[in-house]
Amino acid sequence: MKLSPIEQKITDLIRPIVTDLGFRLVLVDYTGGTLQIFAEDPATGRLGIDDCTKISRAISGVMDEADPISGAYTLEISSPGIDRPLIEAQDYSRFAGFEAKIEMESPDEKGQKRFRGVIREEKDGHVTLATDQGDAVLPIGAIAKAKLVLNDALIKATKDGIATE
Numbered sequence: 001m002k003l004s005p006i007e008q009k010i011t012d013l014i015r016p017i018v019t020d021l022g023f024r025l026v027l028v029d030y031t032g033g034t035l036q037i038f039a040e041d042p043a044t045g046r047l048g049i050d051d052c053t054k055i056s057r058a059i060s061g062v063m064d065e066a067d068p069i070s071g072a073y074t075l076e077i078s079s080p081g082i083d084r085p086l087i088e089a090q091d092y093s094r095f096a097g098f099e100a101k102i103e104m105e106s107p108d109e110k111g112q113k114r115f116r117g118v119i120r121e122e123k124d125g126h127v128t129l130a131t132d133q134g135d136a137v138l139p140i141g142a143i144a145k146a147k148l149v150l151n152d153a154l155i156k157a158t159k160d161g162i163a164t165e
Contacts, residue, residue: 001087001145002105006030009068014059021058023051026080027087035073038080045158047079082158083150089140092122098157099149102129105142116149 003011011028018025018039026038039055040047055077063075086092086100096119107113115138117131122140129136148154 001027001085001143003028004030006068010035010063013062013066013068017058017062018055021054023047023055027085030069030073033071033073034076035069036076036078038078038085040079047077052077082154083148086143086146086148089122089125089127092119092127092140095119095148096121098154099151100129100146101149102127102138102146103144104138105144108136 007028007030010030011025014028014037015025018037022041023039024042026040027036029036029038037055037059039051041051056075060075063069084091086095086102099116099118102115104113104115115129115131115136117129117136120128120130120135122128125140126137127140127143129138
């Protein structure tokens with residue numbers, strides 16, 4: 001998933017702080033005056049309210065000092081949720097066997113830009129997705145956005161703790 005220059009700058013600025021607190025930074029999203037920071041506890045895949053507060057307090061001073069966003073903005077810290085975005089190669093490996101929606105930056109040779117199917121595997125910077133038209137092998141670096149599909153299998157796996165490992 002491609003980040004805007006400001007999102008990349010903020011990611012680089014806060015990732016070490018979030019990591020030092022014991023969390024995994026999942027995604028930084030800046031849209032329409034709202035800065036959303038998605039993070040998780042790597043052991044549980046979750047983020048509680050106290051965790052959000054801890055992260056917010058830790059990054060606020062650094063954000064104020066570095067001032068990467070001109071003007072006022074709203075800061076939101078949250079868990080990526082059950083139907084979470086897929087960002088890094090490890091996300092595709094972690095959620096192999098689950099259904100995902102993937103949108104590419106540009107269409108493939110058949111003109112297809114959007115894909116939906118079950119993640120088979122991630123290998124060498126590519127994700128293999130089992131779709132109704134057959135397997136699609138997609139370069140992770142060319143993915144515009146991707147997220148898990150909220151369905152009964154994902155909900156059950158999350159409740160059982162399978163989708164958080």
